[in-house]
Amino acid sequence: MLRWVLAYADDALILGHRLSEWCSRAPSMEEDMALANLGLDLLGQARFLYSHAATLENAAQPERQRTEDDYAYRRDAPQFRNALLVEQPNGDFAVTMVRHLLYASFADLYWRASVTVNDPAIAAFAARSEKETAYHVRHATDWVIRLGDGTDESHRRAQEALEMLLPFADELFESAPDQAPLIAADAVVDPAGLRETYRRRIEQVCAQATLRLTWPSWHQTGGRHGRHGEHLGHLLAELQFLPRAYPGASW
C-alpha cells in the first residue's frame, strides 16, 4: 500500500513543482494565477498522500516517526515513484498544457473511480481530489483546443508537444505486481481498466483541436520502479535545496 500511495503522491508533487516553475513567467497574468492554482491543488494532494504514507509506515514501525517532509525532501531520485510524464520539463506553454491534459485526464478518471474503494482514507481523498482534477481537465482541454485550432504556430507547437509526450501516457496505466492483492481486495483501483476510456477522451479533445493523434506502439516506462530521466535530479535539487542545506529550518 505504501508503494501505491507514494507513486500517486510523487506524481502530484513533481507535477505541482513543475507548474510552480511557471510562476511569474506565464503568457498572461491570468494564466500565471491559473497555473499556480493547479500547482497548489497538486501540492495539497501530495501532502495528504504523504501524510497518509507516514501514518501507514509509523503504524508498522513506530520508531521511525516519519513525516510528510521525509518523503518530499529526504529521498533521492531513484526512490521517487512518479510516472515519467510529470517530470518532463515545461517546454513551451503548449508542452505544459498537453502534459497537463495527459496527466489530468488520467487523474480525473482514476480518482473518480477511487471514490468507492474500501479504504476510507483513500475514498475520502479521491472524492476531494476528483473535484480538483475535473477542473484541471477542463482547463487543459480548453487550452489544447485553442492552441491546436489556433494560429499556424500554436498548432505546430501543440502538435509537436503531443507527439513528444504521447509515449509517456501509457505508463500511467501500469501498476506494480505487489498491488495485485490490493486491487483484488478493492482497496485501490487498477488503472489498466481505465485506459480505453482515457484514450477516447484524449482522441475527442485532439479531434476538436485539429491535432493528429496516433497512439505509439511502445511506451516509456521505469518511473514507477524508480528509473527516471536526467530531469528529475535537477528538479529535486531545486525542490529539496532548502531543507537539505538548512535541516530542520522552520518559519
Added chain:
Amino acid sequence: MADATQADPLWEVFLRSRNGLAHKHAGSLHAPDATMALAAARDLFTRRGEAISIWIVPSRAIIASDPDDQAMLFEPAESKIYRHPSFYSVPDDVGHM
C-alpha cells in the same frame, strides 16, 4: 506573448457570494473568449471561496456615464434631502420598518 494579451478583450467579473443576493462587481481581466474569461475569473477571484456564481460581461458592453457629466447628472440630487424618506413620522403601531 505580451502582444497576445494586449489583443485579448477585457471582461468584467461579477460574483455572487454565498449569502449575497446580487452579483457584485469584483474586477476585470483579459481573456481570448467567454469560456476562458469564466475560467480566469474562477482562478483569479474565487480562490478563497468568495463565490457560488460568476457572471462575465464583455467590458465593451458596459455603457458608462461620462465623468465630465458628473456635475449635471449627480449634483442636483445632493440638495434634495426631502427625497430621503426621513421626514415622515411612523405610527408606533407599525414598529420597525
